[in-house]
Amino acid sequence: MSLTLNTAYLADFVSPAELQAMEPYVQTAHRLLHDKKGPGNDFLGWLDLGQNHCSGELSRIEAAAQKIKRDSQVLVVIGIGGSYLGARAALDFLRSPHYNALPKDTPDILFAGNTLSPDALHEMLALCRGKDLSLNVISKSGTTTEPALAFRVFRDLVEKKYGKEGARGRIYCTTDKARGTLKTLADREGYESFVIPDDVGGRYSVFTPVGLLPIAVAGCNLTALLDGCAAAEQAYSNPSLAENDAYRYAAIRNILARKGRVSEVLVSYEPAFVMLGEWFKQLFGESEGKDGKGLYPTSMCFSTDLHSLGQYVQEGSPVLFETVLSLKHNRQDFFLEPDGEDFDGLNFLAGQNLSVVNHKAFLGTLLAHLQGGVPNLVVELEDRSEDTFGRLIYFFEKACAVSGYLLGVNPFDQPGVEAYKKNMFALLGKPGFEPEKARLEQLLSDL
Numbered sequence: 001m002s003l004t005l006n007t008a009y010l011a012d013f014v015s016p017a018e019l020q021a022m023e024p025y026v027q028t029a030h031r032l033l034h035d036k037k038g039p040g041n042d043f044l045g046w047l048d049l050g051q052n053h054c055s056g057e058l059s060r061i062e063a064a065a066q067k068i069k070r071d072s073q074v075l076v077v078i079g080i081g082g083s084y085l086g087a088r089a090a091l092d093f094l095r096s097p098h099y100n101a102l103p104k105d106t107p108d109i110l111f112a113g114n115t116l117s118p119d120a121l122h123e124m125l126a127l128c129r130g131k132d133l134s135l136n137v138i139s140k141s142g143t144t145t146e147p148a149l150a151f152r153v154f155r156d157l158v159e160k161k162y163g164k165e166g167a168r169g170r171i172y173c174t175t176d177k178a179r180g181t182l183k184t185l186a187d188r189e190g191y192e193s194f195v196i197p198d199d200v201g202g203r204y205s206v207f208t209p210v211g212l213l214p215i216a217v218a219g220c221n222l223t224a225l226l227d228g229c230a231a232a233e234q235a236y237s238n239p240s241l242a243e244n245d246a247y248r249y250a251a252i253r254n255i256l257a258r259k260g261r262v263s264e265v266l267v268s269y270e271p272a273f274v275m276l277g278e279w280f281k282q283l284f285g286e287s288e289g290k291d292g293k294g295l296y297p298t299s300m301c302f303s304t305d306l307h308s309l310g311q312y313v314q315e316g317s318p319v320l321f322e323t324v325l326s327l328k329h330n331r332q333d334f335f336l337e338p339d340g341e342d343f344d345g346l347n348f349l350a351g352q353n354l355s356v357v358n359h360k361a362f363l364g365t366l367l368a369h370l371q372g373g374v375p376n377l378v379v380e381l382e383d384r385s386e387d388t389f390g391r392l393i394y395f396f397e398k399a400c401a402v403s404g405y406l407l408g409v410n411p412f413d414q415p416g417v418e419a420y421k422k423n424m425f426a427l428l429g430k431p432g433f434e435p436e437k438a439r440l441e442q443l444l445s446d447l
């Protein structure tokens with residue numbers, strides 16, 4: 001298996017009997033999910049995207065990616081939340097966090113429309129200056145403000161550069177099959193569009209065109225990615241807690257949370273996994289954080305963050321547990337040569353590979369944190385291949401769905417995301433929000 005959950009270090013925190021006691025609850029959650037009887041059961045299309053290969057869209061996605069690779073130096077991916085985090089995580093994991101700067105034969109990929117900062121928008125535009133561009137605007141609702149605003153700006157840019165007709169061949173819309181202003185615009189203007197299935201929510205959409213088009217443009221192998229996902233679908237369909245790592249992980253999180261470990265840190269020792277941490281935070285944060293419940297998901301990259309947050313993890317409030325992503329095989333190793341002078345006293349490392357030093361840092365940290373009373377789970381990953389990434393994403397998705405049901409929440413909605421939007425629209429004077437505007441302005445002046 002290219003992904004294994006190692007729970008060997010949990011003995012002091014979760015007993016076999018406690019885990020065994022979760023079996024009936026996990027079985028119930030499994031049945032709710034697979035019989036499609038639980039809350040949010042109209043959003044379960046992600047369960048078998050690996051086997052379904054996004055309902056025949058794959059060849060159109062590959063063809064669009066080939067065209068973008070031929071005619072563009074930059075692809076601007078416009079989307080927010082689940083409409084960009086999966087592709088962003090994949091790009092770093094499968095290629096590199098320095099993808100744009102490193103030599104390659106595929107276009108640069110920029111991510112816009114995930115902030116309202118004018119500085120950020122100007123910087124994106126500056127990065128596009130003088131380059132051949134394509135746009136992939138991604139929004140399931142087709143109405144989200146951040147991407148809609150950025151799309152206005154970038155659409156204008158490509159229309160000015162290539163004319164309306166030329167722009168038409170460079171704009172790709174990924175949206176709902178029928179609803180939303182983006183779909184209406186795509187139909188009216190004749191932009192090529194890709195469908196986000198009705199039954200797949202944003203944060204579960206990596207294996208739909210949402211993730212697949214940008215990932216293909218980056219030169220990654222979609223078939224291997226989807227095959228990895230399909231293998232995970234098979235592996236994590238087993239209802240038995242003992243034989244299903246995704247369910248064991250969900251059950252352990254639940255036990256730890258009930259013991260006061262209410263925040264999970266996704267740890268890695270690879271900068272290429274930092275954006276995966278951002279995707280993970282959204283997946284679990286939006287899925288579980290509701291009805292006054294949910295574990296707080298966060299992420300750290302070690303050893304970097306051992307020099308900033310390590311102190312807190314070791315000796316701070318005892319609310320954390322760690323899930324460590326441990327990579328078995330780096331793409332390339334770095335051999336440490338001896339130094340004649342040994343001026344820095346590091347010759348004890350000479351003759352080693354850097355991966356060994358990184359691994360010892362992991363083991364040393366693991367022991368220190370266990371001694372500090374911090375529970376640690378380890379997810380062992382074989383490599384940074386498409387297959388592993390496909391399995392890993394599905395592992396977390398499946399665990400998150402079951403974890404949500406164990407908590408008694410609907411893991412597929414996000415009602416809390418609407419609150420800030422309503423206030424923002426009211427304060428900006430959007431028609432229809434007049435009474436709310438007056439009330440909010442009064443509240444602000446009372447502060």
Ligand code: PA5
Pocket residue numbers: 080081082083138139140141142143144147201202203204286414417
């Ligand atoms: O997971 C989700 O559903 C959200 O994070 C959405 O992806 C995000 O709010 C963007 O929504 P949309 O794709 O409708 O623009």
